[in-house]
Amino acid sequence: MREYTLTAELIMAYGEHLKNQEHCAGTVEKYLRDTRAFVRWLGDGRMTEESAAAWKEHLQNLNYAPTTINSMLAALNGLFRFLGWDDCRVRFLKVQRRLFRESNKELSREEYSLLLATARSMGRERLELLMETICATGIRVSEVRFITVEAIQLGRAEVALKGKIRTILIPNKLARKLMKYARKQKIVSGEIFLTRNGKGVSRRQIWAEMKALCKKAGVAPTKVFPHNLRHLFATVFYKVSRDLIKLADILGHSSVETTRIYLLTSGQEHQQQMERLGLVL
Structure with a gap:
C-alpha cells in the first residue's frame, strides 16, 4: 500500500x-x-x-x-x-434530496423589507444599498466588486469568475439609486461599495454588518447573511418567470440541479401544501 x-x-x-x-x-x-x-x-x-x-x-x-x-x-x-x-479520493455520503428549507433559515420578503427599513433609519445607506443590490440582481457577495460606476451607466455588469463570464442586468430603479449614492460619495469610476479607506468592502465586513443589523431589526440571525438575499432573489424571480434555465444562467450555475436547491419552499409552506391534499378523511 x-x-x-x-x-x-x-x-x-x-x-x-x-x-x-x-x-x-x-x-x-x-x-x-x-x-x-x-x-x-x-x-x-x-x-x-x-x-x-x-x-x-x-x-x-x-x-x-x-x-x-x-x-x-x-x-x-x-x-x-x-x-x-x-x-x-473518497466517496461522498448519499444524502436524500431535501424537499424543503428549514423555516428558521428562510428569509421572507417582509423580513427583507424590515432589514432595509432598519438600515435606512440607522443612516446605514451603504449597507441598505448593498443588500438591495445583492437581492435585486442575484449576485454573489464575492461579486459585489463588479458593481462599478461604469456598470451602472451601462445598466449591466460583466462578472468574470471561475473561468466564466456572465452579464448581470441592473434594474433601472436600482441603477438610479446607486448613481445617486456614487455622486454623494464623490465616486466617479470603479467600485461603488468602498470603505472609508477607499478599498472594496470585504465579504467578512458585509457579513458582520448584516449580523449587527438583524439584532436591531428583530430578525433571527439564522436568516440574515448575504447568500440568503441571493436565495430570496431566486425564489421571487422563479415565481414571476417560471424559467429555471434562465434563472440558472443569471445565478451563474453550471447545473440546473444547483438552481433547484435555491427554490426549495419553507417547511411551513410545504406543510400547507400537504394539508391541502385533503387525503386525511
Whole structure:
C-alpha cells in the first residue's frame, strides 16, 4: 500500500491552486480549514489511500451532519485531485434530496423589507444599498466588486469568475439609486461599495454588518447573511418567470440541479401544501 505525506507546503500550494481557479475567498478559506483539520487528525501528515475513508467514519462518529461531512470531503478530494493522489479520493455520503428549507433559515420578503427599513433609519445607506443590490440582481457577495460606476451607466455588469463570464442586468430603479449614492460619495469610476479607506468592502465586513443589523431589526440571525438575499432573489424571480434555465444562467450555475436547491419552499409552506391534499378523511 502506497504511503503519502501531507506537508504545510503542499497545502499552501493547494490554496494557490484554488485561487488561480478563481474560487471565492470564502471557499478557499473553508477548503484550507477542512484540509488542515484532516492533517491535525492524521497527526504526522502520513497517510494511505484508506486514511480519507477513516476520516469520513470519524466525522460520522462525531455526529456531523451528512451535508457538512460531504463538504469537508469535497475539500480533501480537491486536494488529492490537485496532487494526483486519485487513489486517496473518497466517496461522498448519499444524502436524500431535501424537499424543503428549514423555516428558521428562510428569509421572507417582509423580513427583507424590515432589514432595509432598519438600515435606512440607522443612516446605514451603504449597507441598505448593498443588500438591495445583492437581492435585486442575484449576485454573489464575492461579486459585489463588479458593481462599478461604469456598470451602472451601462445598466449591466460583466462578472468574470471561475473561468466564466456572465452579464448581470441592473434594474433601472436600482441603477438610479446607486448613481445617486456614487455622486454623494464623490465616486466617479470603479467600485461603488468602498470603505472609508477607499478599498472594496470585504465579504467578512458585509457579513458582520448584516449580523449587527438583524439584532436591531428583530430578525433571527439564522436568516440574515448575504447568500440568503441571493436565495430570496431566486425564489421571487422563479415565481414571476417560471424559467429555471434562465434563472440558472443569471445565478451563474453550471447545473440546473444547483438552481433547484435555491427554490426549495419553507417547511411551513410545504406543510400547507400537504394539508391541502385533503387525503386525511
